[in-house]
Amino acid sequence: KQEVTQIPAALSVPEGENLVLNCSFTDSAIYNLQWFRQDPGKGLTSLLLIQSSQREQTSGRLNASLDKSSGRSTLYIAASQPGDSATYLCAIQGGSEKLVFGKGTKLTVNP
Amino acid sequence: AAGVIQSPRHLIKEKRETATLKCYPIPRHDTVYWYQQGPGQDPQFLISFYEKMQSDKGSIPDRFSAQQFSDYHSELNMSSLELGDSALYFCASSLGLGLAVYNEQFFGPGTRLTVL
Numbered sequence: 001k002q003e004v005t006q007i008p009a010a011l012s013v014p015e016g017e018n019l020v021l022n023c024s025f026t027d028s029a030i031y032n033l034q035w036f037r038q039d040p041g042k043g044l045t046s047l048l049l050i051q052s053s054q055r056e057q058t059s060g061r062l063n064a065s066l067d068k069s070s071g072r073s074t075l076y077i078a079a080s081q082p083g084d085s086a087t088y089l090c091a092i093q094g095g096s097e098k099l100v101f102g103k104g105t106k107l108t109v110n111p
Numbered sequence: 112a113a114g115v116i117q118s119p120r121h122l123i124k125e126k127r128e129t130a131t132l133k134c135y136p137i138p139r140h141d142t143v144y145w146y147q148q149g150p151g152q153d154p155q156f157l158i159s160f161y162e163k164m165q166s167d168k169g170s171i172p173d174r175f176s177a178q179q180f181s182d183y184h185s186e187l188n189m190s191s192l193e194l195g196d197s198a199l200y201f202c203a204s205s206l207g208l209g210l211a212v213y214n215e216q217f218f219g220p221g222t223r224l225t226v227l
Contacts, residue, residue: 034215044154044201044218089153096167098144098156099203099216 002027006090006102013080014110021075021105023090028068034099035064035075036089044089048075080109113138115204115219123225124192132187132222136204142166143185144216145177148199160185192226199223 003026013019023033032051036044048057048064050073056065063076077084087106091099116135124130136143142161146154156169160179171177174192179185189196199221205214 032215036218041199041223043220044203046215046217049215091154093214093216097142097214098159098167098169099146099154100156101153103153 002030002092002094002100004090004092004100004102006088006105008105009103010106010108012108012110015080015082017080017109018076018078019080019107021077021088021090021107023073023075023102025071025073025092025100027092027094028071029094030068031093031095031097033064033066033073034091034093035062035073036091038087038089038104040087047088077107080107082109082111085109115202115217117200117202117219117222119222120220121223121225123227125227126192126194128192128226130189130192130224132189132200132202132224134185134187134202134204134219136183136185136202137206137217140204140206140217141183142205142214143179143183144203144205145171145185145187146201146203148201148221149195150198152198154201157187189224194226197224197226 034049035047050066061078087104089104090102144159145157148154157171159167163179177187201221202219203216
């Protein structure tokens, strides 16, 4: 059974700092990995999707990496802004197509 | 661009009542997924449909049922509601289950169900 762990559970940084969010998974037989952003009480916004054959994906100030063999992914956020404050969720899609989510990292960027 | 539409956005029910949640996928998407997110929890997969057939099932209570219609919209029916059913219910859609494994799922805004 796939298990997804995100560390840290919460992170508070000053504006402008670069930061890394971590995601680890137990079963390396994955199809893809998605990073989502969720604002309090709101829906899930897809940030980046990395296919199992890829090593990284970039979108603006975001860069996600994937190391299948070690069961790890990182989400790098450059030059953080207060508007980046949200919960970031990592989700794995395996053979059954459903997404298995981690519990998320709650990010606070202080002005 | 069109997104996944869910209705209603908010729903308040009493215990033992019935609720129906609706999901309209992105046009041309043929696969729908339902997830439940309890307070402070991560989303948990409930059930999915591809081309109107159930494709996968997660930890969905027997009190819940769902289907996908000919226009690809889906409905989640919840009966004998319990307090613990209070949660955000998300619908996601994707294209081409079984045809391409890299199916990015696009999520709707969710329906917040409160059971009193």
